Amino acid sequence: MLESAIPPHLQRPRTCPARLPHDAFEPPNAAYCARFPESITELVMATICAQARSPAAELSPAADVLAPVIAFLEHADGKDGSGDGNGEEEGQEEKSTLRPSAFDLISFRDAAGHHNVGVIAYWPGGRAVFERWAEASGFEAWWRGLEDGSSPSSPTSPTSSSSGTGEKKETDVGWFREVFFPSLDRYETVFSNQEAGEEGAARMRAGMSGPVREHVYWGSMRDRMPASQVDGLEGEKVTSEGEQHEATTERQNSRVVVPGKKNLCVIRSGQDWSAMLPAERKLYLETMHPVLVKGMDFLRDEGRTIGCHSCRFVDELDVGDERKETERTFGFAFFEDMESLEKWSKSHRTHLDIFGRFLQYVKELDGNISLRLFHEVLVLKPEQQLLEYVKCHPKTGLMGV
Structure with a gap:
């Protein structure tokens, strides 16, 4: 029996009509949604990245460049100098909850060709949870x-640049955080x-969930979003690319705080x-993956023509061995x-090619596919966004918007 995607x-x-084709609609293949405890009413999704200062530079190994950030994420329980050390069980239990529920190690080339490495971390709770972690772990001071190069030590080492082995100093790279x-x-x-x-998350x-009804029709993403029942979720339109970049081209060596945007739509869509x-695997890598890359490259390089502020096609790295x-x-x-x-998905050639190739891929395998797909979509109020860039080039993320 089909379930509603909205718990x-x-x-x-509804004051905003659903896009469901008709009441008896059944999707041709199954899809599922994550069900969260009712006690979780907010989430934190924090992207923290280092950016190479030129397209020729490579940030490798990523774990070395990101060592301070990873240490703050892993040692936010007070056991490595970040707590009061009183040993009280209740206090230790409270501090242990400051650590994120999960984080991923990532790598990508951005719109300017610069190499970026980073983490995406998730917590249950809202801004206050993130701020408590940032203060208690030492991340915020760092x-x-x-x-100005005065960052204090991370919990595990005096500094990531102290060994003299050619590791990047924290001040030799740009940094940014995009926290939602x-x-x-939403x-x-x-x-x-x-x-x-x-x-x-x-x-x-x-x-x-079990199989959900809101799937495989144009508008199903919106119908899965609970807020869309009563809100059209209209955002802010940027009028021209020239206006987007003019304000930031001379600011790449400073700290830039970007105000949140009304109903900014963020998608992480994974394979x-x-x-x-x-x-x-051969069929996927030779026929499906190249079409996907082409679509992501379009959004990265030309996406602002159709309302996409920024796109990154990201490789997930193995936290234990990033060469794997x-x-x-x-x-x-x-x-x-x-x-x-929605407009890009429904009408632009790059996405229609992805969608069409996927349907052909499924057909060639008689529906027996091992490819796992997921996405998570956020539609954010301005106050649900924290966007900050330090010594980053002006095409980074939302800097140019």
Whole structure:
């Protein structure tokens, strides 16, 4: 039996009509949503990245460049100098909750060709949870010292540049943080199977839904978003690319704080082919993956013409051994609003090619695919965004908007 993608406690009488083709609609293939505990009403999604200062530079190994950030994430329980050390069980339990529920190590080339490495971390709770972690772990003091090179030590080592072995100093690279605090009514997920839930914020789920009705029709993403029941989620339109960049071209060596945008739409859309048998892997890498890359490159390089502020095609790295292929990627894009994302999905040649090639891919495998797909979408109020860039080039993220 099909379920609604919107859980019962977030369902509201609709003032905005659903896009469902008809009441008896049944999708041709199954998809699933993450179900969160009702006690979780907000999430934190924090992207913290280092950026090479030129296209020729490579930030490798990523774990070395990101060592301070990873240390703050892993040692936010007070056991490595970040707490009061009083040993009281209740205090230690409270501090342990400051650590994120999950984080991913990532790598990508941006619109200017610069190499970026970073983490995406997730917490249950809102801005206050992130701020408590940032203060208690020492991250906030470290972050504030980046611009003048006065960052204090991370919990695990005096500094990432103390060894003299050619490691990048923290001040030799640009840094940025893009932190989002969606309420659960402004967040939605979809997964190609019930076993694909170990992605994004869904790692905080209570469970997975059964097959959902809102899937495989234009507008199904909007229909899965609880807020869309009563809100059209219109965003801010940028009038020209010239206006976008003029304000930031001379500011790449300073700290830039970008104000939040009304109903900014953020999508993380992932692909995992690690469980494939050789024949399917070959078919995916030779016929499906190149079409996907072409679409992501369009959004990265020309996306602002259709309302996409920024797009990164990201490789996930193995936290234990980043030389190991994870066979996991995701597109990470920021759109003016959900409507802009919907228009690209429904009518632009690059996405129609992705969609058409995927249908052919499924047909060639008689529907027996091991490719795991997921996405999470956030539609954010201005106050649910924290956007800050230190010594980054002007095409970074939302700097130019």
